[in-house]
Amino acid sequence: MSERTTDEPTTDEPIRDEPITEEPTAVELTKTAPDTGEEPGGPGRSGRPGAASVPVRRRRSPALVAGCVLVGLIVAVALVSLFWVPYAPDDTTGGRLMSPGLPHLLGTDKLGRDLLTQLMTGARIALEAGLGAIAIGTALGLCAGLAAGFATRWLDDTLSTLLDVLIAFPTLLLAMLMVAARSASLSSAVLAIGFAMTAVVARLTRILVKRVLAQDYITAARTSGTSWPRVITGHVLPNIWPTLVVNLAQQFGLAVMTEASLSFLGLGAPPPNASWGRMLHEAQATVFTAPTGVIAPGVLLVMLVVGVNLIADGLRDALDPTRRRTR
Amino acid sequence: MVDIPASVDRSSSLMISYLLRRLAFLAGSLFLAGVVIFLLLRLLPGDPANSLLSVGATPEQIAAARHEIGSDRPLPEQFVTWLGQLATFDLGNSFISSLPVGPEITSRLDVTVPLTLLSFLLAVVIAVPVGFVAARRSATWYGTLINGISQLGIAVPVFWIGMILITVFALRLGVLPAGGFPQDGWALPGEALTSLALPVITVALVMSASLVRYVRSAALDVLGSDYLRTARALGSSFNRAMWRHGMRNGAVPVVSVLGIELATTLLGAVVVETVFALPGLGSLLAQAVAQHDYPTVQGVLFVSTFAVLVIGFLSDVAQRLIDPRLRGRLSGGAR
Numbered sequence: 001m002s003e004r005t006t007d008e009p010t011t012d013e014p015i016r017d018e019p020i021t022e023e024p025t026a027v028e029l030t031k032t033a034p035d036t037g038e039e040p041g042g043p044g045r046s047g048r049p050g051a052a053s054v055p056v057r058r059r060r061s062p063a064l065v066a067g068c069v070l071v072g073l074i075v076a077v078a079l080v081s082l083f084w085v086p087y088a089p090d091d092t093t094g095g096r097l098m099s100p101g102l103p104h105l106l107g108t109d110k111l112g113r114d115l116l117t118q119l120m121t122g123a124r125i126a127l128e129a130g131l132g133a134i135a136i137g138t139a140l141g142l143c144a145g146l147a148a149g150f151a152t153r154w155l156d157d158t159l160s161t162l163l164d165v166l167i168a169f170p171t172l173l174l175a176m177l178m179v180a181a182r183s184a185s186l187s188s189a190v191l192a193i194g195f196a197m198t199a200v201v202a203r204l205t206r207i208l209v210k211r212v213l214a215q216d217y218i219t220a221a222r223t224s225g226t227s228w229p230r231v232i233t234g235h236v237l238p239n240i241w242p243t244l245v246v247n248l249a250q251q252f253g254l255a256v257m258t259e260a261s262l263s264f265l266g267l268g269a270p271p272p273n274a275s276w277g278r279m280l281h282e283a284q285a286t287v288f289t290a291p292t293g294v295i296a297p298g299v300l301l302v303m304l305v306v307g308v309n310l311i312a313d314g315l316r317d318a319l320d321p322t323r324r325r326t327r
Numbered sequence: 328m329v330d331i332p333a334s335v336d337r338s339s340s341l342m343i344s345y346l347l348r349r350l351a352f353l354a355g356s357l358f359l360a361g362v363v364i365f366l367l368l369r370l371l372p373g374d375p376a377n378s379l380l381s382v383g384a385t386p387e388q389i390a391a392a393r394h395e396i397g398s399d400r401p402l403p404e405q406f407v408t409w410l411g412q413l414a415t416f417d418l419g420n421s422f423i424s425s426l427p428v429g430p431e432i433t434s435r436l437d438v439t440v441p442l443t444l445l446s447f448l449l450a451v452v453i454a455v456p457v458g459f460v461a462a463r464r465s466a467t468w469y470g471t472l473i474n475g476i477s478q479l480g481i482a483v484p485v486f487w488i489g490m491i492l493i494t495v496f497a498l499r500l501g502v503l504p505a506g507g508f509p510q511d512g513w514a515l516p517g518e519a520l521t522s523l524a525l526p527v528i529t530v531a532l533v534m535s536a537s538l539v540r541y542v543r544s545a546a547l548d549v550l551g552s553d554y555l556r557t558a559r560a561l562g563s564s565f566n567r568a569m570w571r572h573g574m575r576n577g578a579v580p581v582v583s584v585l586g587i588e589l590a591t592t593l594l595g596a597v598v599v600e601t602v603f604a605l606p607g608l609g610s611l612l613a614q615a616v617a618q619h620d621y622p623t624v625q626g627v628l629f630v631s632t633f634a635v636l637v638i639g640f641l642s643d644v645a646q647r648l649i650d651p652r653l654r655g656r657l658s659g660g661a662r
Contacts (some may be wrong), residue, residue, distance in 0.1 A: 165356045165363065170594040170635070173628060176616045177367055195400075257484055261598050264486050265613050280487060284602075287494050298487040305482035 006251050008124040064314025070307025081120035090272040118274035125275045129259035130252045136194025145205020163203045171196035186269035189262050193255045210242040242319035249312035253305040334579025341654040353640045360632045373473040404568045408551045418626035428626040439607035443593045447528035454535040458542025489529040489602035506604035549577040586642025592637040
């Protein structure tokens with residue numbers, strides 16, 4: 001659920017509760033992740049011996065292209081909103097609940113504010129929320145994950161138990177807690193989403209780091225005198241980033257949804273910062289008289305999240321050499 | 328997957344030792360969750376006493392309020408007091424209504440638990456067959472269509488679906504109530520169920536969108552597996568091979584995801600309950616957060632975290648019952 005709620009959670013982080021041992025290969029990591037880029041022809045094909053040796057020309061991933069177009073549109077709108085919006089966000093001089101047309105292209109809300117203006121500002125808020133949460137989650141999560149990956153057994157056990165508990169703690173609740181203690185603002189929301197993401201990123205990083213550290217080339221690098229920092233930058237990070245980037249793209253979508261949910265509950269960025277979630281909340285009562293107010297923010301939100309998920313799928317196909325080979 | 332008699336003893340003793348270790352882990356993480364909730368509420372800026380005071384309170388009034396709720400005592404002491412209260416199922420009194428938090432939470436669970444379980448069941452009933460068909464017929468147009476719809480479904484916020492369903496079924500067609508819950512709760516089961524219908528459908532739709540993807544991916548693994556091919560080669564019919572080997576192997580990752588989904592739904596209820604104006608746990612939390620009602624926030628968070636951890640426990644145990652090979656491992660994660 002949204003996060004879908006649901007949390008939640010909507011797209012649940014597929015990797016986080018998988019029974020993963022120390023050994024599995026990269027293929028196994030993505031195995032139970034819902035894969036949408038499945039080739040027609042079925043599952044049996046990739047497993048056939050000899051299939052791997054046939055060189056198949058890689059097509060440009062349609063998912064990646066479609067995702068980039070969708071996200072690109074939203075980014076463009078957000079960029080334009082930095083320099084120009086049709087009306088001021090708090091300009092209530094328009095008539096109330098006007099239908100789409102001139103002079104308000106998409107109509108107005110129940111306070112007479114221009115809908116297009118709010119949608120454009122909302123695009124910026126959504127992207128800020130997603131990017132901010134990703135920045136916090138990556139910075140903290142990568143450090144914690146690397147630390148746990150390199151740590152002694154005892155510290156590693158402690159850290160990963162802590163991470164398990166933190167992951168069980170849903171993003172939306174953490175965000176509500178944060179809002180309760182601070183105030184309803186975009187930064188509260190972003191901080192909370194970022195912290196919740198930290199646990200997910202840290203856990204994934206830890207698993208990936210452990211896997212890389214078990215490889216012979218790490219032993220070889222260490223034996224030949226490479227320092228640990230050089231091993232991290234030269235071997236560990238380059239090997240874990242493809243999986244990490246795919247995961248971060250999915251997390252971006254989740255972060256955008258969570259911010260919308262928070263705003264919908266009235267716990268997000270306060271006015272005049274129009275957030276799609278708050279627009280939906282405000283338009284709920286007038287869905288009959290002014291359906292655009294409900295449809296437009298929802299469509300944009302879905303566009304952004306679908307776009308990001310498509311990019312994640314496309315990246316996974318493009319970056320994971322084992323999948324590419326079996327194509 | 329059938330247990331060989333000689334290994335039964337070893338297998339069940341492994342299961343018992345697993346249960347003991349997992350229970351200890353559950354207790355440990357519950358304690359840790361308690362610490363996290365407690366510290367988060369205390370360490371974040373702003374004294375909980377502030378919510379008892381009006382603007383412009385004198386320092387004496389502030390001190391009195393702090394003394395009253397005990398926020399002037401050292402943190403470890405406050406924590407021990409709180410643990411003692413928890414042990415006697417006393418979650419404190421609300422700052423706003425002064426009523427005990429525990430009974431309030433119990434009455435809210437009457438809405439949230441049925442909502443969660445019914446949507447969960449409905450989602451499983453939808454997602455398992457649909458996901459299986461999507462995998463079995465992945466090359467057909469409807470296999471692709473299912474895939475596309477579920478891809479779209481996971482990107483749709485639950486409150487938006489809720490609003491659209493309200494518009495269509497409650498406002499336009501008028502067949503189901505748009506929201507609210509009978510005052511007497513479950514005294515009239517029919518009415519209570521009717522008012523839960525739209526929320527349950529909303530949650531189940533969103534949840535099955537993501538479940539379909541997991542079921543499909545698990546089914547794809549099973550369908551492409553060597554053991555299924557071997558069973559078929561040995562003369563087993565497809566249905567028999569699926570039943571004896573496929574179901575059990577495919578169920579493990581799905582059960583793991585089901586556990587997560589169930590937990591997310593329970594907590595995701597906050598948004599759905601707001602859309603449909605249901606007096607559930609989630610709306611209690613949203614209201615308590617808005618009013619800075621710390622005892623209520625703390626109580627709801629603890630109860631829901633407890634539920635989430637227990638669901639995780641049950642899901643882990645179920646996976647070990649299905650697949651004895653996992654019994655050596657403590658929980659879902661790598662350890």
